Amino acid sequence: MLNLAALTELLASPKKIVITTHHKPDGDAMGSSLGLYNYLIQQGHHTTVITPTDYPDFLAWLPGNEDVIIYTEQLEKSAELIAAAELIFCLDFNALSRINEMGVLVGDSSAYKIMIDHHLEPADFDDYRHWDINACAAAQLVYDFIVNQLYHPELINKDVATCLYTGIMTDSGSFRLPNTSSTVHRIVADLIDAGAVNYRIHELVYNSASENRLRFLGHCLANCLEVLPEYNTAIIAVNNTDLKKFDVNTGDTEGVVNYALSMSSIKLAAFIVERSDRVKLSLRSKGEFPANEICKKYFDGGGHRNAAGGHSEGTLEHVVEKFKSILPEYKKLLKQ
Structure with missing residues (x-):
């Protein structure tokens, strides 16, 4: 050393x-x-x-x-x-x-x-x-x-x-x-x-977004956002077809998860996206909720307490369902 x-x-x-x-x-x-x-x-x-x-x-x-x-x-x-x-x-x-x-x-x-x-x-x-x-x-x-x-x-x-x-x-x-x-x-x-x-x-x-990026964001919020009030959680799941439709480039998905977290009642937000090689997951949380713990335990990832990421070799649908199945374990923290 x-x-x-x-x-x-x-x-x-x-x-x-x-x-x-x-x-x-x-x-x-x-x-x-x-x-x-x-x-x-x-x-x-x-x-x-x-x-x-x-x-x-x-x-x-x-x-x-x-x-x-x-x-x-x-x-x-x-x-x-x-x-x-x-x-x-x-x-x-x-x-x-x-x-x-x-x-x-x-x-x-x-x-x-x-x-x-x-x-x-x-x-x-x-x-x-x-x-x-x-x-x-x-x-x-x-x-x-x-x-x-x-x-x-x-x-x-x-x-x-x-x-x-x-x-x-x-x-x-x-x-x-x-x-x-x-x-x-x-x-x-x-x-x-x-x-x-x-x-x-x-x-x-x-303030340098393309028109495609804004339309993609609108699509995410209008058509891909799912709110789970019983867990104070929101999910945005996007498939590879949508990425191609809106000509999504590197960086265009950055920050999308924060829109889900911006709702006053939401304590945990997930952005789950189907890439060509794997499904990637970005989590953001408020307060003491350990987003990094979920990513490390279940999605081969990690990060910070309020900002973490992971991935899976499964399908988009499988990853979304897996993420939802984990939430009951954290219900007490999410409802605090």
Whole structure:
């Protein structure tokens, strides 16, 4: 294992560095990755961000995005960069399975692995870990890593600040989730002072939907929403035919589950979607309800207490029925 002094010494001279994050990266995954990227290139490190899969178009404006390599689109180049890396930063994920086929390459690499993450139960694959489950976003931890561990607050320039602000904003639910502490607001204020234009970032992330995406959302709410009042639960289940009908792209389903949770009586919301290879499930909850427990126990997944995900090899109908069959076990919690 590396200690902080040894890691600091490694970073004192230019290194070959790869930054990666979980598959189907979201705002925090890309914001934290590109925030760290824009910090490291200021010090002359040969740095590349490699994502396991594609990610939403509404994140393509992030500073440094033009240099990102998508593993599934550049397999050979990705493998070469990972093999040559001296350090690999693993951001916003806690197990190599979260980066799909890349996990084998990263695991086999002789590079030092640095995990920066806020998910429960991290796997033991890293050499240095900056980890805190109370952090609202991996981007918050990247900020802390740069400012309070490496002591480089002066290198939080506009590009770094813009990326980290995006990560914190998206993973905190626009600063409304319970882990959005006073510390988070102080960090955000610092990022704004460093050049992050808060209203513009919000506009680029949240007000860039296509017509198809809006029509798909309308379809979900009008035709796919099921409310189970006896469990204070709502389900939105979408089949693959509907995804094709509305030409749903990566990122278009993001946040749909939050509309189900927005009802005052709902304590648990599920978005269950049939993909080409499996059925995926996203859960959101209010208060103390452990959405991550359901995903871990029943759907080979996990996450945070109020935001978690999982998947199943079964049919869409099977997954919906399985989810419903679990609810009686949690009825007391759901009715509190």
